[in-house]
Structure formats: structure tokens, C-alpha cells
Amino acid sequence: MEATRNEALEAWMDEHGYSSNSLAEAVNRAHERLTGRPGGLDGSSIRGWKAGKVRWPKSAQRAALEDVSGLPATALGFVPRGRTPSAPAPPQEDLDMKRRHLVGGIAAAAAAAAAPGTVGPRRIGMSDVQRLQRRFAEIIASDHRYGGQLGIEQQAAALADEALNLQSAGSATQRVRNNLYACAASFRSSAMWAAIDGRRYADAKAHMREAQALAEMSGDQEIKFRIWSHAGTMFRHIGRPAEAFAANDVARNLHITRRDPMFASLGLARQGAIYGAAHDRTGARRAFGQAEDALERADPHAYRPMWLLAFYDQAELHSLALSANLSLGDYPTAEFHAHRCLSILRPHMRRSHAITTTRLAHAQLAQGDIEAATATAMKVPTDAATQHARVSRMLQEFGAALRARAPRSSTAQTWTEHTRDAWKATA
Known part of the structure; x- marks a missing residue:
């Protein structure tokens, strides 16, 4: 029987900018990280997946692909052995409509299962x-x-x-x-x-x-805090500090912040970052001091939700202080917080490591240390530099600032060549 092309995988690769070779490299890296053994895929292996010649990759390869994509293999068009392949995946623009129909169908089926006359x-x-x-x-x-x-x-x-x-x-x-x-x-x-x-x-x-x-x-007070605190961060990122303060205040006024100093500390640290975006140096300094005090009071053995334990600690507090001081134009203090953050950042915080490294490069460049700043920026992993929207944007801004400060320098030329090679590697 003729193989059916895996259009779902092709669509996902197109959306995320993966060539066959670059996806093979990413999956191989994930394979080695997960199993301790190098992956053996190359561009032709991925082309075989896309062509439908491999309907269900080996378990370790599937795990690595799922690690790279954040999706189960079945969502990428692969079919477990013994099952009949489904119809070709719809175009990307139909995915939301398909999900709505699927959700409605599941709900209807659930209601039918609970109807009188059934089991x-x-x-x-x-x-x-x-x-x-x-x-x-x-x-x-x-x-x-x-x-x-x-x-x-x-x-x-x-x-x-x-x-x-x-x-x-x-x-x-x-x-x-x-x-x-x-x-x-x-x-x-x-x-x-x-x-x-x-x-x-x-x-x-x-x-x-x-x-x-x-x-x-x-x-649930804990999840309410997370949502409103995220809202404050969102408005800070899009340059609307008044709304950021209002949203973050909702989080900070929940009684969970009075019961647990760690929640209070996170709310205050994010408040400090908003003060930085609003160019309020006094407010930022006060908020970060209070956040530090609250974090020191927090019981390290108290129960807390997994999402909070996974990221909030002294390193994250330094990261938020770094962001605030960059906005305030206090570049030596920003650099201090960047180094402190990187020195204690937990290994699984790969996204945070890339963001902090990029901000450190900005702080160094603003102080005129062109060579050190460029060397720092070049340490940002290629996948983060090309695929993470915030990191990509900050590195583009770094390049523009570098060329404005030293337009004909060898350092600027080195950065231009580095970014060109990085994008070429993922093309």
C-alpha cells in the first residue's frame, strides 16, 4: 500500500521553521539528553517521516520528538502500530475549528454515556x-x-x-x-x-x-494569584504600566499573600519590575527590598503549588531586578543582578537562562563594553535566539544598538556573521 504523507508533521515543521536537517539535529540533542545516547537521525530520516514511510517512530525517538515539539506524537500525524491511519491533517487555519468540534463531540458523547438506559x-x-x-x-x-x-x-x-x-x-x-x-x-x-x-x-x-x-x-486562591500576576506581567510587556499595577494589585491583595510570604515576595518582585517599566526608581527599590525580606521569611518546608516551586527563588528575584534596572537605565546594577541570577539559576530554567544572558549583554553594551557584550550575546543558544520570540526580539535590538554604537567595528561585523550563521543553521 502506498504511504500517506504526514501532513501534520509537515505543517508543524513549516510553522516552527524547521528543515529536515535542523529537526533531526534538535531531536538528536533531545534523544541524548533523555537517554544519554546520541540520536541517529539525519535529514533523510525526517524526510522519511514526512513521506509517511515511518508511521510510528521508535519509542526513544518519539519521546525526543515530543520533547522538542511539546506535542504527543499522535498530534504530529504518527499512528500507533495496529491502528488505521486517519484522514490527512487539516490545514493550520482549521485547527481551532477542529478543536471546537472535537470538544463539542466529546461533551455530547459524555452526556450520552450518562443518559438513562445506558450502563x-x-x-x-x-x-x-x-x-x-x-x-x-x-x-x-x-x-x-x-x-x-x-x-x-x-x-x-x-x-x-x-x-x-x-x-x-x-x-x-x-x-x-x-x-x-x-x-x-x-x-x-x-x-x-x-x-x-x-x-x-x-x-x-x-x-x-x-x-x-x-x-x-x-x-482556588493559588491559581487566582498566578493568573492575575501573569496579567500584570503581560501589561508590563506591552507598555501599559497602569494596567499592570492594577492587575498585579489584585494578585497581591489575595489572602494567600498574607498566609505565605513566598506569594507576597513574588507579588512584590513583579511590582518592582512594573515600577522599573514606569521609571519609578524609588518605588522599584522599595518593592525589591520588601520582596527580599518576604522571601527570607518564607518557610522553605511549607506546601506550595508545583508551578511556584518550579521557578520562584532568589534567582528569579534577581532576574526581575535585572529587568527593572535595565528599564531605569541603571546598567551597572542591572549587570550585578544578571551575574547573580546566572550564578544560582537552576539547570532546568533554560528559557530564563537565555533571557538573562541576553539582558546581561544589553547592560554591558550600554556601559560601552562592546567586546564583552558581544561575547555574552553570542552565548545565547541558537534555538532560543531563533525560536523564542522574546529572546529573538531582544537580540535584534542588541544588534541595532551595537551597530549604532560601533557601526564599522570588527566586533559589529563578528556579530553580523554570527547571527547570519545562526539563522542559516535553522533554515
Whole structure:
């Protein structure tokens, strides 16, 4: 039988700018990271995948591909052995419509399963909630590795729908229903953050509205804090400090910040970053001092949600202080916080490492240290430099500032050649 082209994989590669060779390299790196053994793929291997000659890659290759894409292999058009291939994947512009129809179909099927005359409604319990929470942990891990990718946003949004579908799939206690709403709000907040990180702000606002409604239904203070704190960050990124303050104040006024100093510290640190964007030096200094004090008071053994433990610590506080001082034009202090952040940043925070390194390069360039700044900027990994929207934008701004400061220098020429080679490698 003639092989059917894997159009879903082709569409995903086109959307994310992968050639066959560059995807093979990315999957090989993930394979080695996951298994400790080098991957053996090359461009022809990927072309075989696209041509449909390989319907179900080996398990380690699938795991590596899923690590790179943030999507399950089935979502990329691969078919487990023993199953009949589905129809060719629809064009990218039809994906949202397809998801809506799919969600509606699942809900209808769930309602039919619970109708009189059938075997009876399924009992939804905390085991279902725990399964969703494990998926949430996977989303968080993908975000810290890659950040801002459309695939992460779409996967998180689909999982939010899955959590909501369980509400109509059977009977459940009120505790379970509240937890399901909290799960759905958590996934929506991750979709929102991926959109913010990828500079897709209109999508981020849509996710924010859904997340806020779900969080209210859950009654979960922790996820309410996350959503409103993300909203403050979003408005800061798009240059609207008044709205950023208002959103962050909602988070900071939740009683969770009075119960746990770590939440209070994060709210204050993000407030400090907003003060920086608003060019309020006194407000920023005061907020970061209070954030530092609150973090020192936080009980290191207290229970906290996984999403908070995964990223907030002294390194993140330094990262936010770095951002604020760059905005304030205090470049020596910004450089100090950058070095402190990088020295204690946890290894899994790959996205944060790339952002901090890029900001450090900006701080050094602004102080006239052209060679050191360029050397720093060249340390940013190619995948982050070319595929992460925030990092790409900051590096473009770095290049423009470098050429303005030293237009005919050998350093500027070195940077131009470096960026050209980096983009060529991912073409």
C-alpha cells in the first residue's frame, strides 16, 4: 500500500521553521539528553517521516520528538502500530475549528454515556484530577525548557478543555468539581503565559479571560494569584504600566499573600519590575527590598503549588531586578543582578537562562563594553535566539544598538556573521 504523507508533521515543521536537517539535529540533542545516547537521525530520516514511510517512530525517538515539539506524537500525524491511519491533517487555519468540534463531540458523547438506559454514569474522582495534575507538570517543564512556543499554548488549551469535559462525563463530589475547575484554570493560565512569552498578546488576553472565570468557579486562591500576576506581567510587556499595577494589585491583595510570604515576595518582585517599566526608581527599590525580606521569611518546608516551586527563588528575584534596572537605565546594577541570577539559576530554567544572558549583554553594551557584550550575546543558544520570540526580539535590538554604537567595528561585523550563521543553521 502506498504511504500517506504526514501532513501534520509537515505543517508543524513549516510553522516552527524547521528543515529536515535542523529537526533531526534538535531531536538528536533531545534523544541524548533523555537517554544519554546520541540520536541517529539525519535529514533523510525526517524526510522519511514526512513521506509517511515511518508511521510510528521508535519509542526513544518519539519521546525526543515530543520533547522538542511539546506535542504527543499522535498530534504530529504518527499512528500507533495496529491502528488505521486517519484522514490527512487539516490545514493550520482549521485547527481551532477542529478543536471546537472535537470538544463539542466529546461533551455530547459524555452526556450520552450518562443518559438513562445506558450502563450508567462514570464516577469522576481525585484520580482523574491527579492525572491532569501530572499533565500540568509536563506543561510547566516544557515551558521552562522552551517557553513561548505555540505548541505549548495549544496543548495547554486542549488540556483545559479536557478538564472541563470531565465535568459532564459523570458524577463527582463538589470537591472534585472544584479541583477540575482549578485544573482547567491552571492549564488556561499556562496557555496564557505561553502566548505572553511568545508575544501573541491578543491570544494571551483571550486565555486570560477564560482562566479568570475558571479560577473564580474553582475558588482556588493559588491559581487566582498566578493568573492575575501573569496579567500584570503581560501589561508590563506591552507598555501599559497602569494596567499592570492594577492587575498585579489584585494578585497581591489575595489572602494567600498574607498566609505565605513566598506569594507576597513574588507579588512584590513583579511590582518592582512594573515600577522599573514606569521609571519609578524609588518605588522599584522599595518593592525589591520588601520582596527580599518576604522571601527570607518564607518557610522553605511549607506546601506550595508545583508551578511556584518550579521557578520562584532568589534567582528569579534577581532576574526581575535585572529587568527593572535595565528599564531605569541603571546598567551597572542591572549587570550585578544578571551575574547573580546566572550564578544560582537552576539547570532546568533554560528559557530564563537565555533571557538573562541576553539582558546581561544589553547592560554591558550600554556601559560601552562592546567586546564583552558581544561575547555574552553570542552565548545565547541558537534555538532560543531563533525560536523564542522574546529572546529573538531582544537580540535584534542588541544588534541595532551595537551597530549604532560601533557601526564599522570588527566586533559589529563578528556579530553580523554570527547571527547570519545562526539563522542559516535553522533554515
